[in-house]
Amino acid sequence: MSRSQSRVVVLGKGRSILTWFEDLQLGFQQAGAEVLGLSIQADSADERWIQKREGLKELENPKVLERIKGEIEAFSPDLIVVQNKAGLPSAACEAWSEVMANAQVVGWLCDNLNAPPKRLEPCFDRVYYFDSGCVEALEAFYGRDAEVVFEYLALAVAPERYPLVGNGVRxxxxxxxxxxxxxxxxxxxxxxxxxxxxxxxxxxxxxxxxxxxxxxxxxxxxxxxxxxxxxxxxxxxxxxxxxxxxxxxxxxxxxxxxxxxxxxxxxxxxxxxxxxxxxxxxxxxxxxxxxxxxxxxxxxxxxxxxxxxxxxxxxxxxxxxxxxxxxxxxxxx
Incomplete structure (x- = not known):
């Protein structure tokens, strides 16, 4: 890598009942990387309004795509991790093509992929899956001869969020x-x-x-x-x-x-x-x-x-x- 400290963007859902968006960012920080977490959800009033008005999915919202593009461009990451996606919508692929060109883009699945996803393009360099049941659908989505790498990577925990507790009485x-x-x-x-x-x-x-x-x-x-x-x-x-x-x-x-x-x-x-x-x-x-x-x-x-x-x-x-x-x-x- 060209820099002594890796730069990583984590794309995911904030404000979720699952905390792995925040916990993965912490993990990268602990591993010595500089991290930027970007929420794919509509955050501003403009973003929420156009999403509701047009009935758009999260990564089809032009305002969200514009915001994320600007932040990725300013941060200039080496690695982009997209949580729980096997690919990106065509609108996101087109909007981010230039700013993602110098980074490796990977997905990390948190849910089983039962069938090739709809409305997404197979655009990642690597896809990590937590459930081996995903492999067949990933191969069908990307093509069995594709250069993309599929690798098992189990989910995890942040010990800071789940510390040892209790007094031994159960x-x-x-x-x-x-x-x-x-x-x-x-x-x-x-x-x-x-x-x-x-x-x-x-x-x-x-x-x-x-x-x-x-x-x-x-x-x-x-x-x-x-x-x-x-x-x-x-x-x-x-x-x-x-x-x-x-x-x-x-x-x-x-x-x-x-x-x-x-x-x-x-x-x-x-x-x-x-x-x-x-x-x-x-x-x-x-x-x-x-x-x-x-x-x-x-x-x-x-x-x-x-x-x-x-x-x-x-x-x-x-x-x-x-x-x-x-x-x-x-x-x-």
């Missing part, structure tokens, strides 16, 4: 905290019919006696919940995750929780099952695990400590930023 129940979709609520009912101790938090939980449990949950509150129960239940969202590890898989152990996760194909890439994370196939196997954990603090502590050690050693946003910077350097950008 409720003798498992906890789920997140969006309570119909699919997930059906599994909750199966768990309760089994007589398993379960507490549920998050939008859609339907706890009319404790309505505060249905609100959006801050990272600080999530950390206390994860570390304050014998284990954290992780249920995949159909369509979003198929074979990969979602953000919760890293957040729970980071703050001292024990992760419970389905047996997805990519899990061995991130954790050692049975030691760093506990894997259940159905409600019956989940019942066996809960029976093992309740009343057995040594087992809970051992898994929690091993999971946290693995996360801090390999799965922080600093690790992901270092990987992207190393890949960019190898390309000679």
């Amino acid at each position: 409720k003798q129940s498992i906890v789920f905290a997140g969006k309570c979709s119909p699919h997930r609520r059906t599994f909750f009912e199966q768990i309760r019919k089994k007589g398993l101790p379960l507490e549920v938090y998050g939008p859609g939980c339907g706890d009319w006696l404790r309505p505060w449990r249905g609100r959006r949950i801050s990272a600080a509150s999530l950390a206390k919940l994860y570390a304050g129960h014998v284990a954290c239940l992780n249920l995949l969202q159909p369509g979003n995750t198929d074979r990969g590890m979602n953000l919760r898989a890293f957040e729970a152990p980071c703050c001292g929780g024990v992760g419970l996760y389905p047996p997805v194909a990519d899990l061995p890439r991130c954790f050692e099952a049975g030691k760093e994370i506990l894997v259940f196939e159905d409600v019956d196997s989940l019942a066996d695990i809960v029976s093992e954990l309740v009343g057995n603090p040594d087992r809970v502590t051992a898994v929690a400590e091993a999971g946290r050690a693995r996360v801090l050693a390999e799965h922080t946003f600093k690790h992901r930023a270092e990987r992207m910077l190393a890949d960019s350097a190898r390309e000679g950008i």
